[in-house]
Amino acid sequence: MKRNFVHNPWKAVRLGLASAALAVLALTASAQEQHNNPNVRLGQKAVLDGDFKSAVTHLQKALPTEANDPDVQYLLGYSQFQNGDFPKAVESFKKVITLDPKNVSALYYKAKANNNLAVSNTSGLSTVAKEQLLKTVIDDYTKALGITPNDAKLYQNRGVAYRDLGILVGTAGTKNYDKVAATAAYKNASTDFEKVLSYDSSRKDIQTEVKKVNVYRESLK
Template sequence: MNIRSNQFMNFGKMVKRLVVIGVFLFSVGTVAAQSQSSSSNPYVRLGNKAIMDGDFKAAVNALEKVKNPDTLVTYMLGYSQIRCAEYNKAINSFTKLLDQSPNNFSAYYWRGKARNTLAVQGDNKLNETERSKMLQGSIDDFSQAIQLNPDDLSYYQSRGMAYRDLGILQGTNSTAVYDKEQAAETYQKSIDDLQHVLNANAKREDLAKEIKKVKIYKGNLK
Protein backbone atom coordinates (compact mmCIF):
# COMPACT_ATOMS: atom_id res chain seq x y z
CA MET A 1 0.00 0.00 0.00
CA ASN A 2 1.34 3.42 -0.94
CA ILE A 3 1.37 6.13 1.72
CA ARG A 4 1.85 9.73 0.61
CA SER A 5 4.75 11.46 2.28
CA ASN A 6 2.64 14.04 4.08
CA GLN A 7 0.77 11.27 5.92
CA PHE A 8 3.89 10.43 7.88
CA MET A 9 3.48 13.59 9.92
CA ASN A 10 0.45 12.06 11.55
CA PHE A 11 1.52 8.58 12.55
CA GLY A 12 -1.91 7.88 13.95
CA LYS A 13 -3.30 8.11 10.42
CA MET A 14 -0.51 5.99 9.05
CA VAL A 15 -0.89 3.08 11.45
CA LYS A 16 -4.57 2.76 10.58
CA ARG A 17 -3.41 2.01 7.05
CA LEU A 18 -0.78 -0.56 7.96
CA VAL A 19 -1.23 -3.91 6.28
CA VAL A 20 -0.89 -6.81 8.70
CA ILE A 21 -0.13 -9.29 5.93
CA GLY A 22 1.58 -8.30 2.70
CA VAL A 23 4.13 -5.82 1.45
CA PHE A 24 3.83 -2.33 2.96
CA LEU A 25 5.26 0.63 1.08
CA PHE A 26 6.16 3.86 2.81
CA SER A 27 7.91 7.08 1.96
CA VAL A 28 11.63 7.61 2.32
CA GLY A 29 11.65 10.73 0.16
CA THR A 30 10.34 8.54 -2.66
CA VAL A 31 8.03 5.60 -1.98
CA ALA A 32 10.03 2.41 -1.61
CA ALA A 33 9.03 -1.23 -1.22
CA GLN A 34 9.74 -2.92 2.07
CA SER A 35 10.93 -6.47 2.63
CA GLN A 36 8.22 -9.09 2.45
CA SER A 37 9.92 -10.93 5.31
CA SER A 38 8.37 -8.53 7.82
CA SER A 39 4.83 -9.46 6.86
CA SER A 40 5.36 -13.08 7.91
CA ASN A 41 7.19 -12.28 11.13
CA PRO A 42 4.95 -12.93 14.16
CA TYR A 43 6.62 -10.19 16.20
CA VAL A 44 5.93 -7.66 13.44
CA ARG A 45 2.28 -8.70 13.36
CA LEU A 46 2.09 -8.39 17.16
CA GLY A 47 3.78 -5.01 17.07
CA ASN A 48 1.55 -3.78 14.29
CA LYS A 49 -1.59 -4.82 16.16
CA ALA A 50 -0.34 -3.26 19.39
CA ILE A 51 0.27 0.07 17.63
CA MET A 52 -3.23 0.06 16.14
CA ASP A 53 -4.58 -0.73 19.62
CA GLY A 54 -2.58 2.13 21.11
CA ASP A 55 -0.53 -0.21 23.30
CA PHE A 56 2.93 1.14 22.54
CA LYS A 57 4.67 -0.69 25.36
CA ALA A 58 3.51 -3.99 23.90
CA ALA A 59 4.57 -2.77 20.46
CA VAL A 60 8.09 -2.04 21.72
CA ASN A 61 8.30 -5.43 23.43
CA ALA A 62 7.32 -7.19 20.21
CA LEU A 63 9.29 -5.13 17.70
CA GLU A 64 12.50 -5.28 19.72
CA LYS A 65 12.46 -9.05 19.15
CA VAL A 66 12.56 -8.70 15.36
CA LYS A 67 15.94 -9.78 14.00
CA ASN A 68 17.37 -7.74 11.12
CA PRO A 69 14.41 -5.32 10.98
CA ASP A 70 13.70 -3.47 7.75
CA THR A 71 13.09 0.26 7.61
CA LEU A 72 9.35 -0.04 8.27
CA VAL A 73 9.85 -2.11 11.41
CA THR A 74 12.57 0.24 12.63
CA TYR A 75 10.25 3.20 12.02
CA MET A 76 7.43 1.57 13.95
CA LEU A 77 9.79 0.72 16.80
CA GLY A 78 11.24 4.22 17.00
CA TYR A 79 7.83 5.84 17.09
CA SER A 80 6.56 3.39 19.71
CA GLN A 81 9.64 4.14 21.84
CA ILE A 82 8.84 7.84 21.69
CA ARG A 83 5.29 7.14 22.83
CA CYS A 84 6.77 5.18 25.76
CA ALA A 85 9.11 8.09 26.61
CA GLU A 86 12.14 5.96 25.74
CA TYR A 87 13.81 8.84 23.94
CA ASN A 88 17.39 7.58 23.87
CA LYS A 89 16.23 4.30 22.39
CA ALA A 90 14.09 6.16 19.86
CA ILE A 91 17.09 8.26 18.81
CA ASN A 92 19.08 5.07 18.26
CA SER A 93 16.26 3.50 16.26
CA PHE A 94 15.83 6.45 13.94
CA THR A 95 19.59 6.75 13.53
CA LYS A 96 19.66 3.13 12.37
CA LEU A 97 16.77 3.84 10.02
CA LEU A 98 18.61 6.81 8.53
CA ASP A 99 21.68 4.63 8.01
CA GLN A 100 19.44 2.45 5.85
CA SER A 101 17.36 5.22 4.33
CA PRO A 102 19.23 8.57 4.45
CA ASN A 103 16.49 10.54 2.65
CA ASN A 104 13.70 9.63 5.05
CA PHE A 105 12.57 13.07 6.16
CA SER A 106 10.04 11.60 8.58
CA ALA A 107 12.82 9.79 10.44
CA TYR A 108 14.74 13.05 10.74
CA TYR A 109 11.62 14.70 12.13
CA TRP A 110 10.96 12.08 14.79
CA ARG A 111 14.60 11.88 15.82
CA GLY A 112 14.52 15.65 16.16
CA LYS A 113 11.43 15.43 18.35
CA ALA A 114 13.06 12.80 20.55
CA ARG A 115 16.20 14.88 20.93
CA ASN A 116 14.25 18.06 21.70
CA THR A 117 12.12 16.33 24.33
CA LEU A 118 15.10 14.65 25.95
CA ALA A 119 17.01 17.92 26.11
CA VAL A 120 14.30 19.84 27.94
CA GLN A 121 13.19 17.16 30.39
CA GLY A 122 13.72 18.35 33.94
CA ASP A 123 14.75 14.90 35.16
CA ASN A 124 17.33 14.13 32.49
CA LYS A 125 20.95 13.53 33.43
CA LEU A 126 22.40 15.79 30.78
CA ASN A 127 24.57 18.70 31.79
CA GLU A 128 24.05 22.09 30.18
CA THR A 129 26.65 21.56 27.48
CA GLU A 130 25.12 18.19 26.59
CA ARG A 131 21.64 19.72 26.53
CA SER A 132 22.87 22.43 24.20
CA LYS A 133 24.37 19.85 21.84
CA MET A 134 21.20 17.78 22.00
CA LEU A 135 19.07 20.79 21.08
CA GLN A 136 21.40 21.68 18.23
CA GLY A 137 21.14 18.11 17.01
CA SER A 138 17.37 18.43 17.12
CA ILE A 139 17.53 21.63 15.08
CA ASP A 140 19.84 19.94 12.56
CA ASP A 141 17.36 17.07 12.21
CA PHE A 142 14.43 19.40 11.58
CA SER A 143 16.55 21.37 9.09
CA GLN A 144 17.35 18.16 7.21
CA ALA A 145 13.66 17.22 7.18
CA ILE A 146 12.85 20.67 5.78
CA GLN A 147 15.49 20.34 3.11
CA LEU A 148 14.04 17.02 2.00
CA ASN A 149 10.38 18.04 2.36
CA PRO A 150 10.11 21.86 2.45
CA ASP A 151 6.33 21.96 2.14
CA ASP A 152 5.58 20.46 5.56
CA LEU A 153 4.97 23.40 7.88
CA SER A 154 5.07 21.22 10.98
CA TYR A 155 8.81 20.84 10.47
CA TYR A 156 9.27 24.61 10.62
CA GLN A 157 7.13 24.81 13.73
CA SER A 158 9.11 22.08 15.48
CA ARG A 159 12.39 23.71 14.54
CA GLY A 160 11.11 27.05 15.77
CA MET A 161 10.29 25.55 19.15
CA ALA A 162 13.69 23.87 19.34
CA TYR A 163 15.34 27.21 18.58
CA ARG A 164 13.28 28.73 21.38
CA ASP A 165 14.43 26.05 23.83
CA LEU A 166 18.05 26.53 22.81
CA GLY A 167 17.70 30.29 23.12
CA ILE A 168 16.37 29.93 26.66
CA LEU A 169 19.39 27.82 27.57
CA GLN A 170 21.87 30.18 25.92
CA GLY A 171 20.19 33.25 27.37
CA THR A 172 20.23 32.13 31.00
CA ASN A 173 23.30 33.74 32.54
CA SER A 174 23.66 31.08 35.21
CA THR A 175 24.31 28.31 32.66
CA ALA A 176 27.65 27.08 31.36
CA VAL A 177 26.56 27.85 27.79
CA TYR A 178 25.41 31.44 28.39
CA ASP A 179 25.95 33.62 25.34
CA LYS A 180 23.76 36.71 25.03
CA GLU A 181 24.54 37.42 21.39
CA GLN A 182 24.09 33.83 20.36
CA ALA A 183 20.83 33.62 22.30
CA ALA A 184 19.51 36.70 20.48
CA GLU A 185 20.30 35.09 17.12
CA THR A 186 18.72 31.82 18.18
CA TYR A 187 15.55 33.55 19.37
CA GLN A 188 15.30 35.39 16.05
CA LYS A 189 15.54 32.10 14.17
CA SER A 190 12.73 30.79 16.35
CA ILE A 191 10.62 33.84 15.52
CA ASP A 192 11.34 33.46 11.80
CA ASP A 193 10.30 29.80 11.73
CA LEU A 194 7.14 30.32 13.74
CA GLN A 195 6.22 33.37 11.68
CA HIS A 196 6.68 31.32 8.50
CA VAL A 197 4.02 28.91 9.76
CA LEU A 198 1.76 31.71 10.96
CA ASN A 199 1.96 33.43 7.57
CA ALA A 200 0.48 30.31 6.02
CA ASN A 201 -2.28 30.07 8.62
CA ALA A 202 -3.20 33.38 10.21
CA LYS A 203 -5.77 31.67 12.46
CA ARG A 204 -3.09 29.97 14.51
CA GLU A 205 -3.50 32.09 17.64
CA ASP A 206 -1.27 29.69 19.57
CA LEU A 207 1.63 30.52 17.29
CA ALA A 208 0.96 34.25 17.48
CA LYS A 209 1.12 34.00 21.27
CA GLU A 210 4.30 31.94 21.14
CA ILE A 211 5.98 34.46 18.85
CA LYS A 212 5.12 37.25 21.31
CA LYS A 213 6.67 35.20 24.14
CA VAL A 214 9.87 34.59 22.20
CA LYS A 215 10.12 38.30 21.38
CA ILE A 216 9.81 39.05 25.11
CA TYR A 217 12.52 36.49 25.89
CA LYS A 218 14.76 38.13 23.33
CA GLY A 219 14.03 41.62 24.63
CA ASN A 220 14.79 40.58 28.23
CA LEU A 221 18.26 39.25 27.50
CA LYS A 222 20.82 40.68 29.91
Protein backbone atom coordinates (compact mmCIF):
# COMPACT_ATOMS: atom_id res chain seq x y z
CA MET A 1 0.00 0.00 0.00
CA LYS A 2 1.33 3.44 -0.93
CA ARG A 3 1.52 5.71 2.12
CA ASN A 4 3.14 8.96 3.10
CA PHE A 5 4.89 7.61 6.19
CA VAL A 6 6.54 4.44 7.41
CA HIS A 7 4.46 3.46 10.43
CA ASN A 8 1.98 0.69 9.59
CA PRO A 9 -1.12 0.97 11.78
CA TRP A 10 -2.91 -1.53 9.51
CA LYS A 11 -1.14 -4.27 11.43
CA ALA A 12 -3.33 -3.44 14.40
CA VAL A 13 -6.41 -3.87 12.26
CA ARG A 14 -5.27 -7.24 10.95
CA LEU A 15 -4.59 -8.50 14.47
CA GLY A 16 -7.82 -7.14 15.94
CA LEU A 17 -9.57 -10.49 16.29
CA ALA A 18 -11.64 -9.81 19.37
CA SER A 19 -14.42 -7.86 17.68
CA ALA A 20 -15.40 -5.63 14.80
CA ALA A 21 -15.29 -2.71 17.22
CA LEU A 22 -11.60 -3.31 17.95
CA ALA A 23 -10.80 -3.41 14.26
CA VAL A 24 -12.60 -0.14 13.63
CA LEU A 25 -10.92 1.49 16.62
CA ALA A 26 -7.53 0.35 15.33
CA LEU A 27 -8.33 1.75 11.93
CA THR A 28 -9.37 5.05 13.52
CA ALA A 29 -5.78 5.45 14.66
CA SER A 30 -4.73 5.51 11.01
CA ALA A 31 -7.43 7.90 9.84
CA GLN A 32 -4.90 10.60 9.00
CA GLU A 33 -2.88 8.23 6.86
CA GLN A 34 -3.14 9.34 3.26
CA HIS A 35 -3.24 6.67 0.58
CA ASN A 36 -2.37 7.72 -2.97
CA ASN A 37 -5.58 6.18 -4.30
CA PRO A 38 -8.62 8.42 -3.61
CA ASN A 39 -10.99 5.46 -3.64
CA VAL A 40 -8.99 3.79 -0.89
CA ARG A 41 -9.17 6.96 1.17
CA LEU A 42 -12.94 7.09 0.66
CA GLY A 43 -13.15 3.42 1.59
CA GLN A 44 -11.18 4.05 4.78
CA LYS A 45 -13.48 6.89 5.75
CA ALA A 46 -16.58 4.82 5.05
CA VAL A 47 -15.29 2.03 7.31
CA LEU A 48 -14.60 4.56 10.04
CA ASP A 49 -18.15 5.84 9.64
CA GLY A 50 -19.56 2.32 9.80
CA ASP A 51 -20.90 2.67 6.26
CA PHE A 52 -19.68 -0.69 5.00
CA LYS A 53 -21.87 -0.66 1.90
CA SER A 54 -20.18 2.52 0.67
CA ALA A 55 -16.80 1.13 1.75
CA VAL A 56 -17.28 -1.86 -0.54
CA THR A 57 -18.22 0.41 -3.45
CA HIS A 58 -15.13 2.60 -3.05
CA LEU A 59 -12.71 -0.23 -2.41
CA GLN A 60 -13.94 -2.20 -5.42
CA LYS A 61 -13.29 0.88 -7.56
CA ALA A 62 -9.74 0.91 -6.20
CA LEU A 63 -9.05 -2.72 -7.06
CA PRO A 64 -7.96 -2.34 -10.69
CA THR A 65 -4.80 -0.64 -9.45
CA GLU A 66 -4.65 -1.97 -5.87
CA ALA A 67 -5.45 -5.67 -6.47
CA ASN A 68 -2.05 -6.75 -5.16
CA ASP A 69 -2.30 -4.73 -1.96
CA PRO A 70 -3.31 -7.12 0.85
CA ASP A 71 -4.42 -4.21 3.06
CA VAL A 72 -6.95 -2.99 0.49
CA GLN A 73 -8.18 -6.54 -0.10
CA TYR A 74 -8.44 -6.99 3.68
CA LEU A 75 -10.54 -3.85 4.15
CA LEU A 76 -12.80 -4.97 1.30
CA GLY A 77 -13.26 -8.41 2.85
CA TYR A 78 -13.85 -6.89 6.26
CA SER A 79 -16.51 -4.55 4.85
CA GLN A 80 -18.18 -7.40 2.96
CA PHE A 81 -18.17 -9.45 6.16
CA GLN A 82 -19.83 -6.63 8.08
CA ASN A 83 -22.45 -6.39 5.32
CA GLY A 84 -23.23 -10.09 5.78
CA ASP A 85 -21.98 -10.88 2.27
CA PHE A 86 -20.05 -13.90 3.44
CA PRO A 87 -19.32 -15.57 0.04
CA LYS A 88 -17.67 -12.40 -1.29
CA ALA A 89 -15.86 -11.82 2.00
CA VAL A 90 -14.40 -15.32 1.75
CA GLU A 91 -13.11 -14.61 -1.75
CA SER A 92 -11.52 -11.32 -0.65
CA PHE A 93 -9.83 -12.91 2.35
CA LYS A 94 -8.55 -15.71 0.11
CA LYS A 95 -6.78 -13.03 -1.93
CA VAL A 96 -5.32 -11.50 1.23
CA ILE A 97 -3.98 -14.88 2.31
CA THR A 98 -2.47 -15.49 -1.13
CA LEU A 99 -0.65 -12.16 -0.85
CA ASP A 100 0.09 -12.47 2.87
CA PRO A 101 -0.03 -16.16 3.96
CA LYS A 102 0.60 -15.36 7.63
CA ASN A 103 -2.22 -12.85 7.96
CA VAL A 104 -3.93 -14.34 11.01
CA SER A 105 -6.87 -11.96 10.93
CA ALA A 106 -7.66 -12.83 7.29
CA LEU A 107 -7.62 -16.52 8.18
CA TYR A 108 -9.88 -15.76 11.14
CA TYR A 109 -12.47 -13.80 9.17
CA LYS A 110 -12.39 -16.23 6.23
CA ALA A 111 -13.08 -19.07 8.65
CA LYS A 112 -15.78 -17.13 10.49
CA ALA A 113 -17.54 -16.21 7.22
CA ASN A 114 -17.46 -19.84 6.06
CA ASN A 115 -18.78 -21.02 9.43
CA ASN A 116 -21.69 -18.61 9.09
CA LEU A 117 -22.44 -20.06 5.65
CA ALA A 118 -22.20 -23.63 6.94
CA VAL A 119 -24.79 -23.13 9.67
CA SER A 120 -27.12 -20.92 7.64
CA ASN A 121 -30.53 -22.27 6.70
CA THR A 122 -30.62 -20.01 3.64
CA SER A 123 -27.22 -20.70 2.08
CA GLY A 124 -28.62 -23.34 -0.26
CA LEU A 125 -25.72 -25.67 0.56
CA SER A 126 -26.20 -29.42 0.89
CA THR A 127 -25.28 -31.12 4.16
CA VAL A 128 -22.28 -32.66 2.41
CA ALA A 129 -21.12 -29.23 1.22
CA LYS A 130 -21.61 -27.82 4.71
CA GLU A 131 -19.52 -30.62 6.18
CA GLN A 132 -16.67 -29.87 3.79
CA LEU A 133 -16.98 -26.17 4.53
CA LEU A 134 -16.71 -26.75 8.28
CA LYS A 135 -13.61 -28.84 7.72
CA THR A 136 -12.12 -25.91 5.80
CA VAL A 137 -13.06 -23.62 8.69
CA ILE A 138 -11.27 -25.88 11.17
CA ASP A 139 -8.24 -26.03 8.88
CA ASP A 140 -8.06 -22.23 8.66
CA TYR A 141 -8.25 -21.80 12.43
CA THR A 142 -5.56 -24.47 12.80
CA LYS A 143 -3.31 -22.59 10.35
CA ALA A 144 -3.89 -19.39 12.31
CA LEU A 145 -3.02 -21.15 15.56
CA GLY A 146 0.20 -22.33 13.95
CA ILE A 147 1.11 -18.66 13.60
CA THR A 148 -0.26 -17.37 16.93
CA PRO A 149 -0.57 -20.47 19.16
CA ASN A 150 -1.73 -18.66 22.29
CA ASP A 151 -4.76 -16.87 20.89
CA ALA A 152 -7.78 -17.89 22.97
CA LYS A 153 -10.17 -16.41 20.41
CA LEU A 154 -8.90 -18.84 17.76
CA TYR A 155 -9.34 -21.82 20.06
CA GLN A 156 -12.84 -20.63 20.95
CA ASN A 157 -13.92 -20.27 17.34
CA ARG A 158 -12.34 -23.55 16.28
CA GLY A 159 -14.22 -25.16 19.15
CA VAL A 160 -17.45 -23.70 17.78
CA ALA A 161 -16.62 -25.10 14.32
CA TYR A 162 -15.95 -28.55 15.78
CA ARG A 163 -19.23 -28.33 17.70
CA ASP A 164 -21.14 -27.34 14.56
CA LEU A 165 -19.50 -30.20 12.66
CA GLY A 166 -20.53 -32.61 15.39
CA ILE A 167 -24.12 -31.40 15.22
CA LEU A 168 -24.14 -31.68 11.43
CA VAL A 169 -22.77 -35.21 11.14
CA GLY A 170 -24.27 -36.40 14.41
CA THR A 171 -27.91 -35.85 13.50
CA ALA A 172 -29.48 -39.26 12.95
CA GLY A 173 -31.32 -39.71 9.67
CA THR A 174 -29.27 -37.21 7.69
CA LYS A 175 -27.36 -38.20 4.56
CA ASN A 176 -23.95 -37.68 6.13
CA TYR A 177 -24.69 -39.12 9.59
CA ASP A 178 -21.48 -40.46 11.10
CA LYS A 179 -21.45 -41.24 14.81
CA VAL A 180 -17.69 -41.81 14.92
CA ALA A 181 -16.95 -38.49 13.22
CA ALA A 182 -19.46 -36.67 15.43
CA THR A 183 -17.92 -38.17 18.58
CA ALA A 184 -14.47 -37.02 17.47
CA ALA A 185 -15.75 -33.53 16.59
CA TYR A 186 -17.40 -33.09 19.98
CA LYS A 187 -14.25 -34.32 21.73
CA ASN A 188 -12.14 -31.81 19.80
CA ALA A 189 -14.63 -29.04 20.57
CA SER A 190 -14.40 -29.84 24.27
CA THR A 191 -10.58 -29.81 24.09
CA ASP A 192 -10.56 -26.38 22.45
CA PHE A 193 -13.07 -24.94 24.91
CA GLU A 194 -11.02 -26.32 27.81
CA LYS A 195 -8.00 -24.58 26.29
CA VAL A 196 -9.89 -21.28 26.40
CA LEU A 197 -10.70 -21.92 30.06
CA SER A 198 -7.00 -22.49 30.74
CA TYR A 199 -6.51 -18.81 29.84
CA ASP A 200 -9.56 -17.59 31.76
CA SER A 201 -11.34 -20.10 33.99
CA SER A 202 -14.10 -17.58 34.81
CA ARG A 203 -15.63 -17.71 31.30
CA LYS A 204 -19.19 -18.84 32.05
CA ASP A 205 -20.07 -18.93 28.35
CA ILE A 206 -17.26 -21.37 27.64
CA GLN A 207 -18.09 -23.47 30.67
CA THR A 208 -21.60 -23.78 29.23
CA GLU A 209 -20.20 -24.80 25.84
CA VAL A 210 -18.16 -27.58 27.45
CA LYS A 211 -21.29 -28.91 29.15
CA LYS A 212 -23.26 -28.71 25.91
CA VAL A 213 -20.79 -30.65 23.77
CA ASN A 214 -20.48 -33.32 26.44
CA VAL A 215 -24.26 -33.70 26.47
CA TYR A 216 -24.34 -33.78 22.65
CA ARG A 217 -21.67 -36.51 22.60
CA GLU A 218 -23.43 -38.61 25.23
CA SER A 219 -26.72 -38.28 23.34
CA LEU A 220 -25.40 -39.71 20.04
CA LYS A 221 -27.39 -42.70 18.84
